[in-house]
Every structure is written in C-alpha cells, then in structure tokens.
Amino acid sequence: MSFENHAAYLVDKKNQPLQVRSAPYTKPGPNEIAVKASAVALNPVDLVVQVAATLAFNYISNLFVLGQDVSGQVVEVGMNVDPAQFEVGDRVVGHAVAFDKRSKGAPEGAFQEYVVLRTNLAAKIPSDMSYERATVIPLGFSTAACALFQKEQLALAHPQTSKAAPQNKTVIIWGGSTSVGANAIQLARAAGYDVIATSSPKNFGFVKELGASQAFDYNDSKTPNAIIQHLKGKECAGAVAIGKGSLEACQTILGATKGRKFVAQLSAPIEITHKRPGILDLKFVNGSDLMLNEVGKAVYNDFLGDALVNGNFVPKPDPEVVGHGLESINEAFAVYRKGGVSAKKLVVIL
Secondary structure (H helix, E strand, O other), rough: OOOOOOOOOOOOOOOOOOEEEEEEEOOOOEEEEEEEEEEEOOOOOHHHHHHOOHHOOOOOOOOEEEOOOEEEEEEEEEEOOOOOOOOOOOOOEEEEEOOOOOOOOOOHHHOEEEEEHHHEEEEEEEOOHHHHHHHOOOOHHHHHHHHHHHHOOOOOOOOOOOOOOOOOOEEEEEEOOOHHHHHHHHHHHHHHOOEEEEEEEHHHHHHHHHHHEEEOOOOOOOHHHHHHHHHOEEEEEEEEEEOHHHHHHHHHHHHEEEEOOEEEOOOOOOOOHHHOOOOOOEEEOOOOOHHHHHHHHHHHHHHHHHHHOOOOOOOOOEEEEEOOOOHHHHHHHHHHHHOOOOEEEEEEOO
C-alpha cells in the first residue's frame, strides 16, 4: 500500500519559509500507524526551530519535516498493532516526534499529508469531535504528562478515566493558561490531586474551569507568599514551572511548604543557576521522553481516548484556524511572530 504524499519541508539553514514538496510515503513499522493528516497545530518550539534553523541543523539534515500536533484518519497499521486499539478508518490524534533524535526523522513529522505515529503516542477521538479541536492536544499533553508522571519528574499517580481516589496532595502549576499548563491541570485532577494554578487575572476562570481549585496572578510579586499561606496545613506533591520567573517562584513556595520539594521545569532558558541546594531538586522536561517509557501508554492508550468520550478531559487551549493546506503553515508562523497568541493554539486544516 502506498499514497502520494507532500510535506512542508525545512529546506536548509538559510531558507526560513517551509517549502511544500513531494515526499515519500513511509509505511508504518511495528507498533506504528500511518495517518492521513486532516489538521495540524503549531507550537512555539516549531517557530524557534524555523527561525533558528542553524541551531536545528546542528543535528538534523536537510529536508526536515517539523510539526508535532496532528489529527486525522488511520490509513495503514503496522505489525503488532491490536485491531481493538487501532484499525484503518479510525479517527485519531497523536504526537509526531520527528524532532526527537531517537525518532525516524521526517516520516514522524506532522507537517505532511501522511504521518507515521507510534501507537503509544496516539488515541482515538470521538466521532463528534472536529480534527481541528483535537489537534491542539498532543505536545502540550505529552509535555504535561512527562512533567507529572515520569519517575524522574514528579512521579505522580497516573490519571484515571473514572473519578480518581483523592491523593490529599496539591500540585502547583505555574503558568496554568499555557498549552502545557492547561493539560497539566486536567491530568493532575484526573489523577486525584488538588491543583493550584497561576495565570493572568483574565484567565482565572479558564484555569478554574479546567479543574484548578485556586488561581493566582503570576505577575503579582505577592503571589508566592499568598500561595504559601494558602498551603498551610496541606502537603505539596511538587510544582510544574512554566514561563519566565516560574522556577524561582516555585522554589520559594516549595521551600516554605510541606511535601515534595521538586520542580518540573519548562521555563526557558533553563534556569539552573537558580537551583537552591538542600532545599529542592529540579529537572528540565523533554516532552517526547514518554515515547520510550510507560507514561506514553498510560496517558494516550489507557486514558485519553476514553476521557475525551466521557468528558473527563477536554482539548485546550481552543484552536484558531489560520488557513487550509500545507502552504498555510508559513502564514501561521507569521501570526506567531506578531505575538499576542494567548490561551489558544494556531491550527491549519489540511
């Protein structure tokens, strides 16, 4: 079986606009599926790579395919794929991991018509859910899952599709209205944890709707102390630090509260110079690490599909469609460069 494929290629170090060209169709290998892409979403990291192509080409070759968020229909399944899990015709969403050096490269990039996905990084979506709505999920979802559930990160209990038993511990999500934050709030709540989130005041309702019990203003210098006061008599399970200044704030809070003193860090640049020996530990989060451990299966195969059906998880942030066709991906990059993208995710329909 083969299909005519096209991809939006990162061509070379000097040519920032992606070029749409004919591309090979790659058959799925063991524990893989091939998906006809119907929608893709953009992430800030895609913009960084496209603009700073010299950095990217330190370890990727010419004719590289970017993109990590994709939804579409299964057209072929590889060996060892249980038909009860995936079969041809299924509507799915998945995390494409081409940018990870441990992947196959271009065949696993989202910005093409036919994408190879690993089964432990994909989930079925409900028949009444649009592809553009589903495609906002993967990278933010994977990164949040890595931060919360990996053994070398917060190592929380895994999420449940039915109501989880209360863990009687609180997780701090600093940057709750971001893509990762929105997913982290929902995943932590689905695992039975109380969640405190920070955001701008205009997004307090957004983070509470997703499951945060309390919301605090991350721009207010008094917020760390306010959270410390709120947590008196409670136990923390750790923190997820997203955005500028988040690590220092989370360290201040955890240093003054009861519980695990560990920060899963997503701020950039990596603020390791602020680590406080003896007070807490921290580790930067790589959002594709779950492809090689038990967390991928736990969140994509055992949780996400059923959770989307029963409403225990909703795709957030909301999609903003900026165009149709692979050629529109460059237009979406231009929107990102202008700034002002908040509590939403840019999507291109294919």
